[in-house]
Structures are given as structure tokens and as C-alpha cells.
Amino acid sequence: MTSEQDVDQVQPSVEGVPPARAGAVTAKESGAGGASGESALVVEHLSKRFGSRVAFDDVSFEVGYGEVFGFLGPNGAGKTTTVRTLGTLVAPTSGSATVAGIPLSADNGAAIRTRISIMPESPGLYLRLTVMENLQCFAGLYELDDVRGRIERALRAVNLLDRAGDSCGSLSKGLRQRVALARALLNDPVVLFLDEPTSGLDPVATREVHELIASLRERGVTIFLTTHRLEEAERLCHRVAILNTTLRLLGRPDELRAQLFRRSLDVRLRAPLADPEAVFGAVREVEGCEQAPSAGGYTLAVSDPEIAAPAVARALVGAGADILSIAESRHSLEDVYLELIDEDVEARRG
Numbered sequence: 001m002t003s004e005q006d007v008d009q010v011q012p013s014v015e016g017v018p019p020a021r022a023g024a025v026t027a028k029e030s031g032a033g034g035a036s037g038e039s040a041l042v043v044e045h046l047s048k049r050f051g052s053r054v055a056f057d058d059v060s061f062e063v064g065y066g067e068v069f070g071f072l073g074p075n076g077a078g079k080t081t082t083v084r085t086l087g088t089l090v091a092p093t094s095g096s097a098t099v100a101g102i103p104l105s106a107d108n109g110a111a112i113r114t115r116i117s118i119m120p121e122s123p124g125l126y127l128r129l130t131v132m133e134n135l136q137c138f139a140g141l142y143e144l145d146d147v148r149g150r151i152e153r154a155l156r157a158v159n160l161l162d163r164a165g166d167s168c169g170s171l172s173k174g175l176r177q178r179v180a181l182a183r184a185l186l187n188d189p190v191v192l193f194l195d196e197p198t199s200g201l202d203p204v205a206t207r208e209v210h211e212l213i214a215s216l217r218e219r220g221v222t223i224f225l226t227t228h229r230l231e232e233a234e235r236l237c238h239r240v241a242i243l244n245t246t247l248r249l250l251g252r253p254d255e256l257r258a259q260l261f262r263r264s265l266d267v268r269l270r271a272p273l274a275d276p277e278a279v280f281g282a283v284r285e286v287e288g289c290e291q292a293p294s295a296g297g298y299t300l301a302v303s304d305p306e307i308a309a310p311a312v313a314r315a316l317v318g319a320g321a322d323i324l325s326i327a328e329s330r331h332s333l334e335d336v337y338l339e340l341i342d343e344d345v346e347a348r349r350g
């Protein structure tokens with residue numbers, strides 16, 4: 001264990017405290033998606049500075065048991081430092097947190113580490129050892145009981161039982177990532193921290209890791225997932241937080257979209273209208289109109305797309321236009337993210 005990265009892997013258990021079962025609590029039972037009742041993570045006004053550099057500042061949120069919580073933000077936003085802080089690898093500068101039911105403090109570090117796992121961005125495996133030897137080695141560091149059973153269950157969870165005898169050096173990047181995930185599952189964590197689990201993977205390997213995370217989600221494992229891949233967060237996470245040193249936004253992806261974007265209709269016509277203002281201005285439900293970049297395309301601001309769409313269709317037919325499509329505009333989490341991060345860049349300029 002020489003590099004700082006290696007420190008991430010070592011989560012020795014203490015006094016044989018058995019880790020609490022995460023799989024026993026389902027997302028439904030725990031009310032995942034909200035912060036009601038006891039929470040897997042409670043973070044209050046947490047900040048971390050390295051000298052004069054602020055890694056993250058005044059961050060507060062809660063994560064329910066069984067919830068998959070996405071933590072998004074640009075490079076240097078403080079995501080990994082948040083994981084490292086909640087994972088007891090670095091001490092916060094101020095604020096407080098409860099991790100897997102235990103208050104975050106220097107004294108509680110060892111107890112917290114028995115109940116959580118961190119899968120760091122780089123797998124950090126011993127490449128000359130086999131998959132099995134790597135897992136045995138880490139199970140030893142955790143001082144876990146029933147090592148055989150745990151390794152078998154972890155390898156089965158990531159579909160790697162048949163590669164147990166292969167050296168990690170001979171595995172592809174995607175397979176190594178799966179070994180790292182198996183290692184993180186060994187202690188049956190109450191909270192599983194995944195730091196960019198699909199970074200650098202091709203689309204096939206990415207999809208495999210997504211499927212594994214989705215199956216953990218089904219089993220009710222509480223997951224704290226940092227990612228740059230917004231479609232990953234949208235697909236896997238009950239709620240997401242967007243961090244850029246401070247927490248900028250938190251909620252379900254659909255809530256965030258509704259919060260940041262007005263509802264609108266995308267209209268596509270075979271040919272542009274001679275006088276769009278006159279046609280759309282006459283429809284009571286339309287509050288504004290913008291020409292889209294493509295010829296014959298318009299984006300209409302509306303309060304209720306379901307009421308506005310038929311009225312717009314009638315007006316267009318009345319004006320003799322050929323309608324190709326009228327549909328509610330879809331904003332992805334990526335739109336939300338870019339809107340926010342753009343705002344931050346603008347604010348910095350100002």
C-alpha cells in the first residue's frame with residue numbers, strides 16, 4: 001500500500017462488528033427518494049478545505065436507505081473529496097454527517113468503515129494476483145468471516161465466477177471494474193460509494209456495469225454514485241445532486257427539469273410560416289414563440305402542453321400549414337446540468 005489511491009481500498013473491520021445488512025431493506029420499505037425516517041446518509045453544512053483551496057463548501061443533503069443517489073458535477077467540483085470525507089479517508093473542515101447511522105468523527109472512523117465500501121475511480125487491483133487472490137487479500141484486510149461464501153456471492157453478483165482463476169492483469173478494463181465492484185460488495189455494505197464506476201469504459205462494458213448497478217438497486221442497496229455521465233444518473237438514480245463546490249440543485253431528475261425549464265411544444269412544419277407571430281399569437285394557450293434552427297421549426301412556451309397542442313394544431317391547419325409533428329419538448333438531465341454549469345461560468349465572469 002503505497003499510493004493514496006491504495007488507501008481507498010483498505011477498510012479493515014474492527015472488533016468483529018458485523019456489517020448491517022443493506023440487502024434486507026428494499027427501496028420501497030425505506031421510502032427511497034425522500035429523506036424521511038432514518039437516513040443512510042445525513043450531511044449537514046459539511047465543508048472541506050485543503051489549505052486555502054475549497055474542495056466543497058456548506059453541503060447538506062440526506063440519502064434514504066435503499067436509495068441510489070447521484071452526485072454530479074464538473075471536474076474539480078469536489079465529488080471525490082465528498083466521497084473521501086464521508087468514507088472517513090479525510091476529515092471534514094467543518095459541518096457534520098452521519099454515515100450508515102454512525103456520526104462521522106475520528107473515533108467512529110473504523111466502525112463506519114465496516115458498514116460502507118468505496119469503489120474508487122481506478123480499480124487499484126494487484127495485477128499479478130488472480131481475481132480470487134485479490135478478493136481473498138481484501139477480505140483478509142477487512143477481517144471478514146465466511147470469506148469463501150462472501151467471495152462467491154460477490155463474484156456471482158458481478159457475473160465473474162468463471163474468471164476467478166484469471167490474473168487481474170489479463171482482464172480487460174471493464175472486467176477489472178467488475179472485480180473492483182465485487183471487492184466493494186465483500187463486506188455487504190450498508191452504503192456503497194461508487195466514484196465514476198464507468199469512467200473510461202466502452203459502451204458495452206458501460207452497459208454491463210449499469211446492469212450490475214441496476215440489480216443492486218433492485219436488491220435495495222444504498223448507493224452514492226458520482227458520475228459525469230448524465231444519462232447514467234438519469235437512468236439509475238432515484239435523486240441527483242449537482243455540485244459545483246457548493247450544492248447547486250437536488251431532486252428527482254424530472255423535478256429538476258420542471259424547476260429549470262418552462263414547459264414547451266416543439267412544432268415542425270413542412271415549410272416556414274409567412275407570419276408565425278400572427279398564427280401562434282392568436283392561440284390563447286401559447287405564451288411565447290421562438291424559431292428553431294431548422295426551417296419550419298418553432299418552440300412554443302405553454303403552461304399545459306396537453307391543452308395547447310390541439311389548439312396549436314387547429315390554428316396551423318387553419319393557416320394552411322403542413323404539420324410534420326407537434327410534441328412536448330424533452331429536456332434531459334444533461335440540459336439541466338449544462339444550464340446550471342453555464343450559469344456558474346457566467347457568474348464567475350460577472
Ligand SMILES: Nc1ncnc2c1ncn2[C@@H]1O[C@H](COP(=O)(O)OP(=O)(O)OP(=O)(O)O)[C@@H](O)[C@H]1O
Nearest residue numbers: 050053054055073074075076077078079080081082
Ligand atoms: N489531497 C488534496 N490536496 C489538495 N487539494 C485537493 C486534494 N484533493 C482534492 N483537492 C482539490 O479539491 C478540489 C476538488 O477535487 P475533487 O477531486 O474532489 O473533484 P472531483 O469533483 O472529484 O473532480 P473530477 O471530476 O475531476 O474527479 C480540486 O480543486 C482539487 O484540486
Ligand SMILES: [Mg+2]
Nearest residue numbers: 079080081195
Ligand atoms: Mg473525482
